[in-house]
Amino acid sequence: MTGGTRPRRAVLLLLLLLVGVAAPAASGVVTDGLLPNGNFEQGPDESQMSDTRVMSPNAIPHWEISGFVEYIGSGQQQDDMILPVPEGARAVRLGNDATIRQLLSVTQKASYSITFSAARTCAQAEQLNVSVGPESGVLPIQTVYTSSGWDSYSYAFRARHSTVWLSIHNPGHEDDPACGPLIDFIAIKTLSPPRREKGNMLKNGDFEEGPFIFRDTPWGALVPPMEEDKVSPLPGWMVMSDTKVVKYVDAGHHAVPRGARAVELVAGSEVALLQEVRTVAGRTYRLSFSVGDAGNGCAQPLAVRASAASSSQAVTYESRGTGGSRRGELEFAAAADVTRIVFQSMNHHMKPDGTLCGPVVDDISLVGVSKRAARRLFM
Ligand SMILES: *[C@@H]1O[C@H](CO)[C@@H](O)[C@H](O)[C@H]1NC(C)=O
Numbered sequence: 001m002t003g004g005t006r007p008r009r010a011v012l013l014l015l016l017l018l019v020g021v022a023a024p025a026a027s028g029v030v031t032d033g034l035l036p037n038g039n040f041e042q043g044p045d046e047s048q049m050s051d052t053r054v055m056s057p058n059a060i061p062h063w064e065i066s067g068f069v070e071y072i073g074s075g076q077q078q079d080d081m082i083l084p085v086p087e088g089a090r091a092v093r094l095g096n097d098a099t100i101r102q103l104l105s106v107t108q109k110a111s112y113s114i115t116f117s118a119a120r121t122c123a124q125a126e127q128l129n130v131s132v133g134p135e136s137g138v139l140p141i142q143t144v145y146t147s148s149g150w151d152s153y154s155y156a157f158r159a160r161h162s163t164v165w166l167s168i169h170n171p172g173h174e175d176d177p178a179c180g181p182l183i184d185f186i187a188i189k190t191l192s193p194p195r196r197e198k199g200n201m202l203k204n205g206d207f208e209e210g211p212f213i214f215r216d217t218p219w220g221a222l223v224p225p226m227e228e229d230k231v232s233p234l235p236g237w238m239v240m241s242d243t244k245v246v247k248y249v250d251a252g253h254h255a256v257p258r259g260a261r262a263v264e265l266v267a268g269s270e271v272a273l274l275q276e277v278r279t280v281a282g283r284t285y286r287l288s289f290s291v292g293d294a295g296n297g298c299a300q301p302l303a304v305r306a307s308a309a310s311s312s313q314a315v316t317y318e319s320r321g322t323g324g325s326r327r328g329e330l331e332f333a334a335a336a337d338v339t340r341i342v343f344q345s346m347n348h349h350m351k352p353d354g355t356l357c358g359p360v361v362d363d364i365s366l367v368g369v370s371k372r373a374a375r376r377l378f379m
Helices: 002-028 371-378
Strands: 064-066 069-073 076-078 081-083 090-094 099-105 111-119 127-132 135-140 150-158 163-169 182-191 221-223 238-240 246-250 261-264 272-278 284-293 301-308 311-318 324-333 338-345 360-369
Touching (some): 090 099, 099 182, 111 127, 135 150, 150 182, 284 301, 284 338, 301 324, 311 324, 324 360, 338 360
Parallel strands (some): 150 221
Antiparallel strands (some): 064 099, 069 090, 076 081, 090 182, 099 163, 111 150, 111 182, 127 135, 127 163, 221 246, 238 272, 246 261, 272 338, 284 324, 284 360, 301 311
């Protein structure tokens, strides 16, 4: 009898130990969506503020601050400008050298994207430095892509540890120390590794995997330019530009040629959306893709240039601004064992409200073409 209970007790103890160790980590890992107090609706006590400035590092629940951080209510005025807030009634404003940060529990080695909304409040070329652990990226925010003034930006990282600090820092040094962007609505999403669909050499060719888009925000999420070795919020794809972005759009608020997501090329030829793919030099490939409009009033003749190796093809699309798309194709001979597939909008476009817009690309596929088989077919 005693011989039987002892092992059972040992197993029970082991189970308890395992559960005891695993439970806090499992329940603490961030879930997709808004970060704890990611909309800043929970604010500081009045005693921790001087006018709008937050005076204590831990005054905002779930956040730690440093530098000149203001806690802003919807409709609050600055000089004679009203500061709007995109979600709820509260936001923060990052003045000179100000930082907000939050400690995140994540799954080590997993990739995540962060989406947050930002609005410029001063005339200067504002930037935000987003960092997670030792990784950082400086996001240019001087161009405004919405009529509300609020844009959602994305940033991606791979977790090196199971807890990481997410920081958003305004590196500016303006004469007016309060000068700096408003921040609100910070969310996270786990990124699945980019996958190839059967019969397509490209990863995430349909853009179904990408950064978090808030269900209530109609303006998608901007994917900023990134350095080559960085994690992309748009798995498989890279955005190259000095200061411009592409816009990741959702079927909930836009016309999307296929599936639930697509990319709007909003900054003309100043931005390239590209993917590198393994090829065999001398072999022929066929790239096919959809070019359309996002159904957002961009009623102009649009054009996308697709390039690969030394070939390129311009695909024009007459947009009425109400949605729709056509297929385009590019056949090319690879010149090396890696080929860059590049998409660019050929022109700048502006909607009647003055905001930038452009063609949508989606449903991109790449296949090898057997020339010998093709020739046989025509004989
Ligand atoms: C951005 O922030 C990180 C982390 O604080 C820092 O290492 C990096 O130098 C900053 N980059 C710029 C351009 O300020």
